[in-house]
Amino acid sequence: MSISADVELQDAGRRLILHAAGQRHEFAALWLRERAPDATTLDTRTGQRLIEASQLPLTLHVESASFDAQTLHVCFSDGHVTAYALDELLDDAAPDNADIASGLSLWDAELETLPQATFDAALEDDGALLAMLEDLHRYGFVKVSGVPCEEDGMQPLIDRIGPLRRTNWGGIADVKSVANAYDLTMTQRGLEPHTDNPYRDPIPGYIWLHCLSNAAAGGDSTLTDGFMAAQRLKAEAPEDFDCLARLSTQFRYTDATTDLESEGPLIELDSQGRLARVRYSNRTERIAAHDAALLERYYAARQRFYRLITDEALTVHLKLGPGDMLIMDNYRLLHGRTAYQLEGGVRHLRQGYVDRDSTASRRRVLGAQLAENAQHGASHTAQGVTP
Ligand SMILES: [Fe+2]
Numbered sequence: 001m002s003i004s005a006d007v008e009l010q011d012a013g014r015r016l017i018l019h020a021a022g023q024r025h026e027f028a029a030l031w032l033r034e035r036a037p038d039a040t041t042l043d044t045r046t047g048q049r050l051i052e053a054s055q056l057p058l059t060l061h062v063e064s065a066s067f068d069a070q071t072l073h074v075c076f077s078d079g080h081v082t083a084y085a086l087d088e089l090l091d092d093a094a095p096d097n098a099d100i101a102s103g104l105s106l107w108d109a110e111l112e113t114l115p116q117a118t119f120d121a122a123l124e125d126d127g128a129l130l131a132m133l134e135d136l137h138r139y140g141f142v143k144v145s146g147v148p149c150e151e152d153g154m155q156p157l158i159d160r161i162g163p164l165r166r167t168n169w170g171g172i173a174d175v176k177s178v179a180n181a182y183d184l185t186m187t188q189r190g191l192e193p194h195t196d197n198p199y200r201d202p203i204p205g206y207i208w209l210h211c212l213s214n215a216a217a218g219g220d221s222t223l224t225d226g227f228m229a230a231q232r233l234k235a236e237a238p239e240d241f242d243c244l245a246r247l248s249t250q251f252r253y254t255d256a257t258t259d260l261e262s263e264g265p266l267i268e269l270d271s272q273g274r275l276a277r278v279r280y281s282n283r284t285e286r287i288a289a290h291d292a293a294l295l296e297r298y299y300a301a302r303q304r305f306y307r308l309i310t311d312e313a314l315t316v317h318l319k320l321g322p323g324d325m326l327i328m329d330n331y332r333l334l335h336g337r338t339a340y341q342l343e344g345g346v347r348h349l350r351q352g353y354v355d356r357d358s359t360a361s362r363r364r365v366l367g368a369q370l371a372e373n374a375q376h377g378a379s380h381t382a383q384g385v386t387p
Pocket residue numbers: 185194195196335
């Protein structure tokens with residue numbers, strides 16, 4: 001599709017203004033120069049930068065710019081001449097002031113249909129795997145059915161996505177009640193909504209929670225969309241939201257052989273001000289002894305956030321049965337469980353972690369591959385019917 005666009009220079013060429021499809025986009029001359037899509041600036045095979053961007057003169061400016069159809073031609077003050085495809089430039093243009101990254105659907109207790117996948121289909125069919133990864137990205141979780149009821153039953157599906165993240169607890173580890181539990185997870189008590197392991201660096205990206213048996217009374221899983229809770233907090237009490245987004249708190253885990261600590265805010269924003277992750281772990285939070293006024297501010301904000309993440313209106317309940325598995329985004333969802341009583345039967349779950357970068361990479365690459373295959377298929381079909 002052809003886009004009509006105009007270009008003008010401002011600030012003696014230090015800024016280039018693009019007017020396209022009714023929108024105004026401003027580009028710094030230095031940004032355009034370091035991103036110049038040509039073989040002397042970027043390696044053609046890897047796309048990685050060949051010039052040292054930090055050595056570009058800070059006075060660099062655009063000498064001239066003009067459009068030729070859908071291509072922007074630019075001549076810089078260092079003598080470099082290059083050309084940009086308009087659609088690619090617009091893709092890179094500064095996004096609007098959204099709170100939430102595009103492609104996410106926030107939810108609450110009204111969520112009508114749980115995102116679901118089938119283990120065998122995701123294992124054998126790339127389209128089903130992509131659908132599962134896209135649901136996981138959009139909703140922050142997916143319920144997978146038909147996982148083999150074996151100790152490491154989830155492993156073949158993990159192998160389709162990325163490496164299992166090993167921790168001091170091993171690879172795929174038990175979640176069941178034991179005597180002398182090293183973590184409250186391994187007891188029969190209920191667990192308040194939390195994110196896992198904010199004392200690690202990096203924090204595990206996705207939790208894979210596989211049910212082998214759940215015959216005990218109780219032990220239901222709860223899920224809350226932390227981004228929805230954060231968005232509600234921002235609407236209800238913007239000063240509380242700001243407090244939780246600005247003040248880092250500490251988290252710590254210790255046992256006989258391990259001493260882990262890390263820190264970060266309960267609500268973390270990305271460089272564009274969008275929600276990037278939530279942390280909440282009452283069991284392991286150890287905030288520093290800041291001055292009392294700051295702590296009082298923080299405690300009030302945290303209490304309001306806690307009321308939201310435990311609000312039934314935001315909570316989805318489900319009970320995992322044998323062969324069910326939840327995959328959860330540990331940077332977005334809070335999960336918990338109701339207490340259970342073992343007199344009623346056995347409760348045995350297994351849990352593993354998979355990183356975010358490898359999961360996102362798999363989704364993007366598989367999406368591009370399947371789109372390309374579909375395009376080839378369509379062009380073959382079109383050729384087939386052309387007389
Ligand atoms: Fe957990």
